[in-house]
Amino acid sequence: MTNSTEHSVETSPSGIKGIHHIGISVSNLTESLAFFEGATTLVCHSREGFSGTGLAVAAPEEVAILKGPNGYIELMQFSSTTHGDAQAIPVEGPGITHMCVQSPADLGMYNLFKNQQAKAVTRGTGPVDLGGYGVHYAYLRNADQTMFEVEEIDKPQFDGPVWVAHIALVSHDIDRLVDFYSRMLGIAPYRRADKVAGPRIEEVTNLDKAKIRAAWFNVGNMVLELWEYVSPATPDTGAARPFEKLGYNKYTFEVTNLESEVIRLTALGINFTGPVLKTPAGREAYATDPDGNCFSVLQLDKDSLSIDHLSNISWETA
Numbered sequence: 001m002t003n004s005t006e007h008s009v010e011t012s013p014s015g016i017k018g019i020h021h022i023g024i025s026v027s028n029l030t031e032s033l034a035f036f037e038g039a040t041t042l043v044c045h046s047r048e049g050f051s052g053t054g055l056a057v058a059a060p061e062e063v064a065i066l067k068g069p070n071g072y073i074e075l076m077q078f079s080s081t082t083h084g085d086a087q088a089i090p091v092e093g094p095g096i097t098h099m100c101v102q103s104p105a106d107l108g109m110y111n112l113f114k115n116q117q118a119k120a121v122t123r124g125t126g127p128v129d130l131g132g133y134g135v136h137y138a139y140l141r142n143a144d145q146t147m148f149e150v151e152e153i154d155k156p157q158f159d160g161p162v163w164v165a166h167i168a169l170v171s172h173d174i175d176r177l178v179d180f181y182s183r184m185l186g187i188a189p190y191r192r193a194d195k196v197a198g199p200r201i202e203e204v205t206n207l208d209k210a211k212i213r214a215a216w217f218n219v220g221n222m223v224l225e226l227w228e229y230v231s232p233a234t235p236d237t238g239a240a241r242p243f244e245k246l247g248y249n250k251y252t253f254e255v256t257n258l259e260s261e262v263i264r265l266t267a268l269g270i271n272f273t274g275p276v277l278k279t280p281a282g283r284e285a286y287a288t289d290p291d292g293n294c295f296s297v298l299q300l301d302k303d304s305l306s307i308d309h310l311s312n313i314s315w316e317t318a
Helices: 029-040 109-115 174-185 199-205 258-267
Strands: 016-026 044-046 062-067 072-077 095-104 135-141 147-153 163-170 191-197 211-218 223-231 247-255 282-288 294-300
Touching: 016 029, 016 163, 016 294, 029 062, 029 072, 029 109, 095 247, 109 135, 109 147, 135 199, 147 163, 174 211, 174 223, 247 258, 258 282, 258 294
Parallel strands: 016 072, 095 147, 163 223, 247 294
Antiparallel strands: 016 247, 044 062, 062 072, 095 163, 135 147, 191 211, 211 223, 282 294
16 A cells, blocks of 8 residues: 655665566466456566576476566466465565555456456455545455555546556564665655554455554655554564465566676675576576565666666655
8 A cells, every 4th residue: 555645756866777577476377467467457568588587496487578657567487386376475474465556446447356356355345445535445366366456546647547556565574674675775765654554454454453564665666665564463484485486576676787786785785695697688686685575686688678668656656
């Protein structure tokens, strides 16, 4: 959930351009493409992936790239012997719990998800109005138990039917994670909230007596959203998981100069998982945050794939 109070756009002064793509491991690529097209209106842009093998033991069997107005989504189908059975990450985490897609309210994206057999996590029969400011929220899961947040907006500030709004990380120690991403991105969160609670929050999360702490970073083209559930408490079990396991497996920041960013981030104490990898998209270095969430920094070979050619957040962050 993005917050409802307007703030000035604040983007990173580092060499990080924004979130280039979000990676998702899927059990069946054909079914996943049909799901995304039907639920989000996003269609296959390419069958050539960005990541190659990534951190997996073996390369995915099939890959597809979805192109949104402001970023990409990479779907990867690994062998069934490595991706395992569908297993939901709890709403309260820890880990990469969901990505958020926004749409004009009159599109009815919640119902598009339901028409694709997504199962609602949120209570009731539709998105929840949290505060009368024109945004309606709902969580749903697909057949792989991957969770999505749908935000239906009465007066969207983006053009078109969909906007890839944010990737959400849930941590047992939000202060540690805020410090990590503040240093990495070179900016502070544009807003923090320590008392997110109430009946509407319980409806959205389907958690009784839910109490949440939150922080939001504007990274240019998307928002990086951090949560800590105070009640029920986010477990201190770490977020690390196999790259092949069904669900979100990475979020990738596009950078101008990979070598410079690796040097800068290493000096900040960020530990990379190995050497720079040559991938189909360019050169990529993987790292983990303090919780074990997997992210990467990527320098592209082809300028045509850069998020420079996509839309940024041009309005006051809300």
